[in-house]
Amino acid sequence: MASYSTNEFKGGLKIMLDGDPCSIIENEFVKPGKGQAFNRVKIRNLKTGRVLEKTFKSGESVEGADVHETDMQYLYNDGEFWYFMDPESFEQVSADSAAVSESSKWLKEQDLCMVTLWNGTPIIVEPPKFVVLSVSDTDPGLKGDTSGSGGKPATLETGAVVRVPLFVQIGESIKVDTRTGEYVSRAKDE
Amino acid sequence: MSQLDQWRPSASLGMMRRRARLLREIREFFWRAGVLEVETPVCSRFAATDPAIDSFKTRYTGPQAAQGLPLYLQTSPEFPMKRLLCADSGPIYQICKVFREGELGDRHNPEFTLLEWYRPGFDHHKLMQEVAELVNLLSDEVLPVERLSYAEAFQQNLKVDPHNATIEQLRAAAIDHGLPGIEDLVLDRDGWLNLLLSHLIEPGLGQQKMTFLYDYPASQAALARVSGDSPAVAERFELYISGVEIANGFHELDDSAEQQRRFEKDNNQRFEAGRPAVPMDEWLLQALEQGLPACAGVALGVDRLMMVLTGSDNIRDVISFDLDRA
Numbered sequence: 155m156a157s158y159s160t161n162e163f164k165g166g167l168k169i170m171l172d173g174d175p176c177s178i179i180e181n182e183f184v185k186p187g188k189g190q191a192f193n194r195v196k197i198r199n200l201k202t203g204r205v206l207e208k209t210f211k212s213g214e215s216v217e218g219a220d221v222h223e224t225d226m227q228y229l230y231n232d233g234e235f236w237y238f239m240d241p242e243s244f245e246q247v248s249a250d251s252a253a254v255s256e257s258s259k260w261l262k263e264q265d266l267c268m269v270t271l272w273n274g275t276p277i278i279v280e281p282p283k284f285v286v287l288s289v290s291d292t293d294p295g296l297k298g299d300t301s302g303s304g305g306k307p308a309t310l311e312t313g314a315v316v317r318v319p320l321f322v323q324i325g326e327s328i329k330v331d332t333r334t335g336e337y338v339s340r341a342k343d344e
Numbered sequence: 345m346s347q348l349d350q351w352r353p354s355a356s357l358g359m360m361r362r363r364a365r366l367l368r369e370i371r372e373f374f375w376r377a378g379v380l381e382v383e384t385p386v387c388s389r390f391a392a393t394d395p396a397i398d399s400f401k402t403r404y405t406g407p408q409a410a411q412g413l414p415l416y417l418q419t420s421p422e423f424p425m426k427r428l429l430c431a432d433s434g435p436i437y438q439i440c441k442v443f444r445e446g447e448l449g450d451r452h453n454p455e456f457t458l459l460e461w462y463r464p465g466f467d468h469h470k471l472m473q474e475v476a477e478l479v480n481l482l483s484d485e486v487l488p489v490e491r492l493s494y495a496e497a498f499q500q501n502l503k504v505d506p507h508n509a510t511i512e513q514l515r516a517a518a519i520d521h522g523l524p525g526i527e528d529l530v531l532d533r534d535g536w537l538n539l540l541l542s543h544l545i546e547p548g549l550g551q552q553k554m555t556f557l558y559d560y561p562a563s564q565a566a567l568a569r570v571s572g573d574s575p576a577v578a579e580r581f582e583l584y585i586s587g588v589e590i591a592n593g594f595h596e597l598d599d600s601a602e603q604q605r606r607f608e609k610d611n612n613q614r615f616e617a618g619r620p621a622v623p624m625d626e627w628l629l630q631a632l633e634q635g636l637p638a639c640a641g642v643a644l645g646v647d648r649l650m651m652v653l654t655g656s657d658n659i660r661d662v663i664s665f666d667l668d669r670a
Binding site: 194 | 396446447448523539542543589592645
């Protein structure tokens with residue numbers, strides 16, 4: 155993998171830090187008129203998601219990280235791993251629970267997800283921004299009450315729980331915004 | 345910034361008017377003070393040897409130089425201005441463009457404007473007074489003046505003695521004061537001092553006032569005289585306003601042999617750091633042998649001053665076209 159000098163630092167550049175792949179968020183050049191120049195860098199650790207700061211001597215080089223993002227189709231979960239397929243090459247990869255993390259509750263078979271690969275292995279799985287999932291359980295007794303104060307909880311086919319309006323019933327499909335975890339609308343039957 | 349807007353200036357028209365007024369007021373100040381305005385070559389056979397500063401290099405080819413004459417763009421007009429002083433110019437000032445390779449950021453543009461002036465008969469303390477007078481003339485509000493020695497600044501902020509602390513103590517101070525992500529940094533002593541100063545001390549300097557930092561470690565003398573021995577300090581100062589370094593001044597070194605030693609030391613450091621050695625200004629050395637009148641000199645960043653006077657946080661806002669549009 156190529157290495158990058160501090161002069162190549164910019165937002166989005168992927169580098170290796172302490173053995174983990176990281177993405178540069180911000181890069182600030184600090185230099186006294188007479189004296190050592192520094193690059194003060196804000197970095198996201200792509201494995202843990204944590205943001206950290208790091209100070210480099212200007213001109214130093216850092217190893218690049220072989221990280222790229224690609225759209226992949228979610229196939230299935232075997233209890234331990236989640237399997238994804240590149241829709242063009244049909245190549246499959248398996249993601250562990252650390253990579254899938256909170257996204258697991260939105261994953262529906264066939265959906266296209268954004269998968270971040272490091273050396274070919276998934277480290278981040280992002281679900282589609284909107285998913286359509288069917289309601290597997292919700293309190294039916296509230297039908298008819300349309301005053302709609304706060305809605306009610308509904309459990310979806312993937313196990314996610316979202317608040318839905320009172321009129322939503324078991325077996326219906328709804329559209330959910332995965333970034334906020336909020337109900338958007340009822341989905342037309344496909 | 346879209347591609348279509350790139351022809352437009354990065355500074356507003358109001359900012360350019362403010363800048364023009366500032367330049368006029370600087371010239372009036374020196375006219376009244378009897379300081380002569382001079383111009384010196386931007387391109388020179390010689391370069392700044394300072395290990396932390398890199399020059400742009402160019403070449404003249406033509407009559408009298410068929411094979412090409414390598415030339416360096418000035419990083420400051422210091423050397424030719426000192427040659428003028430050695431030739432009995434008396435007090436002089438210059439407003440000029442200077443060029444520094446490898447410097448670009450919110451407070452850096454590779455070409456920028458320096459105001460540099462020299463006062464025979466002044467020491468660095470007297471010159472600090474004149475800098476303060478000028479800045480208060482240019483500023484819309486009068487700023488109180490604070491003078492702080494380099495040692496006091498480190499003592500107050502970090503409880504560290506910058507003249508005697510070891511590298512390990514300086515490193516520990518940086519970590520204790522929460523400087524993030526420095527565990528792997530390998531720096532020499534001056535490198536750690538620069539890190540502490542620029543990251544932990546500078547941001548607090550010159551808040552609603554002018555702060556002059558003076559008496560730098562002898563190892564950071566650059567072209568300043570060194571005096572005293574417990575500890576030896578460089579008779580050098582810097583001005584900070586709103587946490588921004590604005591000016592750097594010296595009680596000027598006038599010893600030709602010592603100047604040559606520093607040039608050679610700089611070039612050795614450049615060599616060790618894997619940077620090219622550069623030709624030292626032999627004509628400056630000859631001029632110093634002839635005799636530099638005892639004097640103090642200062643270089644003030646005009647763009648930086650504009651930034652703090654107008655509350656701008658990016659240098660591009662105070663220059664007509666920054667590097668992106670140059």
